[in-house]
Amino acid sequence: MSRRSYSKHIPDFRLVTHYGESGRSVVHSANPWTKAVLLVAVVSLATVLTDIVLLTALFIVMLAAYKLARLPLGVLLGWFTLPVMFVVTLTMLFVFTEPGDEVVGLDLLGTRVSISDNGVILMAKLLLRALAVVTFSLTLFMTTKYGQIAGIAHRTLPRALATMFLLSYRFLFVTSDEVTDLLDAMHARNGGLVKGVTRQSRLFASIFGHAFIHAFERAERISKAMESRGFSGEFPTVERLPRPSARGYVMMAVAFAAVAFSAYCRYFDQELMRWL
Amino acid sequence: MAHIHLEDGAFSPFWVIVWSLVAAGLVTLALIIIGRKETSPRKLAIAAMCTSVGFAVFQVSIPIFGGIHLNLTPLIGILAGPGLGSLAALLINVFSAAVGHGGWGMIGANTVVNVVEVAVSYYVYRLVRTRFKLDRFASGLGAAVVALSLSAVAIVAIVGISGIQDSEQTKEEIVANMVVIAVVNIAVGVLEGVVTGYVVSFIGRVRPDLLRDTEGVAEKDPAPAEGA
Numbered sequence: 001m002s003r004r005s006y007s008k009h010i011p012d013f014r015l016v017t018h019y020g021e022s023g024r025s026v027v028h029s030a031n032p033w034t035k036a037v038l039l040v041a042v043v044s045l046a047t048v049l050t051d052i053v054l055l056t057a058l059f060i061v062m063l064a065a066y067k068l069a070r071l072p073l074g075v076l077l078g079w080f081t082l083p084v085m086f087v088v089t090l091t092m093l094f095v096f097t098e099p100g101d102e103v104v105g106l107d108l109l110g111t112r113v114s115i116s117d118n119g120v121i122l123m124a125k126l127l128l129r130a131l132a133v134v135t136f137s138l139t140l141f142m143t144t145k146y147g148q149i150a151g152i153a154h155r156t157l158p159r160a161l162a163t164m165f166l167l168s169y170r171f172l173f174v175t176s177d178e179v180t181d182l183l184d185a186m187h188a189r190n191g192g193l194v195k196g197v198t199r200q201s202r203l204f205a206s207i208f209g210h211a212f213i214h215a216f217e218r219a220e221r222i223s224k225a226m227e228s229r230g231f232s233g234e235f236p237t238v239e240r241l242p243r244p245s246a247r248g249y250v251m252m253a254v255a256f257a258a259v260a261f262s263a264y265c266r267y268f269d270q271e272l273m274r275w276l
Numbered sequence: 277m278a279h280i281h282l283e284d285g286a287f288s289p290f291w292v293i294v295w296s297l298v299a300a301g302l303v304t305l306a307l308i309i310i311g312r313k314e315t316s317p318r319k320l321a322i323a324a325m326c327t328s329v330g331f332a333v334f335q336v337s338i339p340i341f342g343g344i345h346l347n348l349t350p351l352i353g354i355l356a357g358p359g360l361g362s363l364a365a366l367l368i369n370v371f372s373a374a375v376g377h378g379g380w381g382m383i384g385a386n387t388v389v390n391v392v393e394v395a396v397s398y399y400v401y402r403l404v405r406t407r408f409k410l411d412r413f414a415s416g417l418g419a420a421v422v423a424l425s426l427s428a429v430a431i432v433a434i435v436g437i438s439g440i441q442d443s444e445q446t447k448e449e450i451v452a453n454m455v456v457i458a459v460v461n462i463a464v465g466v467l468e469g470v471v472t473g474y475v476v477s478f479i480g481r482v483r484p485d486l487l488r489d490t491e492g493v494a495e496k497d498p499a500p501a502e503g504a
Contacts, residue, residue: 011374011375039380043284043379043380043381044289046284046285046381047284047287047289047381047441049285050441050442055285079375079376080376082375082376083283083376086282086283086376086378087282087283090282090457093456094440094443094453097445097449097453098443098445099444099445100444118444121442122440122442122443125285125442126282126283126286129284129285129286130283130284130285130376130379133283133284133285133376133380134283134375134376137373137374137375137376138374138376141374158307160307160310160311160315160320160363161303161307161363161366161367163320163324164320164323164327164360164363164364164367165370167321167324167325168324168325168327168328168331168364168367168371171324171325171327172328172331172371174328175328175329175332176328176332178329178332179329179333205470205471205473205475205478206474206478208329208333208346208348208351208471208475209474209475209479211332211333212326212329212351212475212479213479213482215325215326215328215329216322216325216483216486218325219318219321219322219324220318220321220322222321223316223317223321223322224318226317226321227317227318263289
């Protein structure tokens with residue numbers, strides 16, 4: 001677990017890795033390829049589905065998968081703050097401007113300001129989609145070992161991108177602590193992130209400038225150490241990635257059949273979904 | 277900051293595919309640029325560090341305008357160049373999507389926006405520093421403000437073109453809503469520009485070698501010293 005994280009609202013990569021490495025559940029033992037492909041299916045379903053009941057069902061299924069992985073629900077609820085904040089911030093204007101029946105409103109300086117039913121439904125749908133995907137995304141990373149993620153990245157990404165991905169994933173822990181240390185130092189001196197534009201800018205510059213300089217110096221030390229051990233830009237992976245089991249293939253087939261069926265209903269036969 | 281904070285399902289499947297293909301094209305271009313010259317492990321390590329610092333800074337919320345954050349992609353562009361900087365932008369978006377800071381389906385659209393920032397900041401900085409001989413602070417400030425203003429326009433354009441799924445608003449109404457967000461983005465862009473200017477000056481004083489590639493032309497025709 002991290003010494004500290006910025007806040008309990010932002011997923012802590014050390015905690016995520018801790019669960020990934022040490023957890024014992026059915027989901028932990030599932031094949032990493034299966035889980036990665038299922039994430040693609042969940043993102044596709046969240047994008048294709050438009051019915052609020054089905055989106056709610058998708059969210060509930062994702063929560064069930066999270067619980068099946070024996071992961072802490074309280075932590076997840078705290079981490080929901082980030083996606084919820086983004087959806088609410090961006091759809092706030094739509095809640096007022098979306099055409100539809102008035103749910104609640106008031107006259108403000110001669111202008112009618114009202115919240116429409118379609119605006120509320122739009123926000124609810126976007127929230128359900130976001131939370132369903134975030135829940136499964138976190139389930140994937142909290143149930144998969146680093147070596148397995150590295151193996152998938154190594155096999156699916158171009159060499160330069162895979163190397164950068166794997167190095168930056170490793171560096172994340174140190175840089176997060178670095179930034180947190182600098183923020184702690186600022187708070188210890190009674191500083192804050194909002195203190196007038198001039199002071200604020202210099203404050204940010206010193207925090208981020210130091211973070212970058214330290215990061216560069218560390219990167220150079222690490223690259224020298226890696227080169228002295230024979231690193232030539234190719235990241236070796238030792239984790240064996242087995243093929244998905246027959247049950248894994250069935251799950252992937254079912255997930256993509258659901259995506260294909262939802263897409264068919266949406267674009268070719270909307271009555272079929274209503275009938276179901 | 278310039279980042280489309282829409283979560284999965286905000287764009288229709290068609291537009292998710294379109295922006296993902298555009299982003300894939302840009303990333304392929306970046307990989308070709310990188311592949312043309314030998315990329316040392318040191319450069320890869322520095323670009324990876326840029327990615328992780330960029331992501332770490334990305335998560336620091338500043339309590340103004342209801343909560344904003346800097347993303348420092350212009351700074352990454354100036355330091356890592358358009359090739360490695362574009363890959364860093366893509367990876368920051370991947371890590372962010374993993375924690376719910378923007379959706380997986382939005383990685384394409386976000387990467388397009390961030391690649392604009394990285395490339396514009398790199399070339400504007402290089403131009404201003406070498407052609408107009410301005411100091412590092414002014415060059416960094418100018419590059420970041422131009423890059424972030426263009427990316428704010430790119431965000432409005434992308435959301436305006438794609439529309440919001442399930443919304444019955446016309447594209448003009450959606451653009452009108454997004455303009456408010458773009459104005460906030462540009463205001464924060466000026467703040468980030470000042471921060472970028474200070475950071476570039478700081479790095480220029482402490483580790484000028486890190487800016488050597490970006491200021492490459494300046495080696496033959498030296499740019500004025502800081503404060504000159």
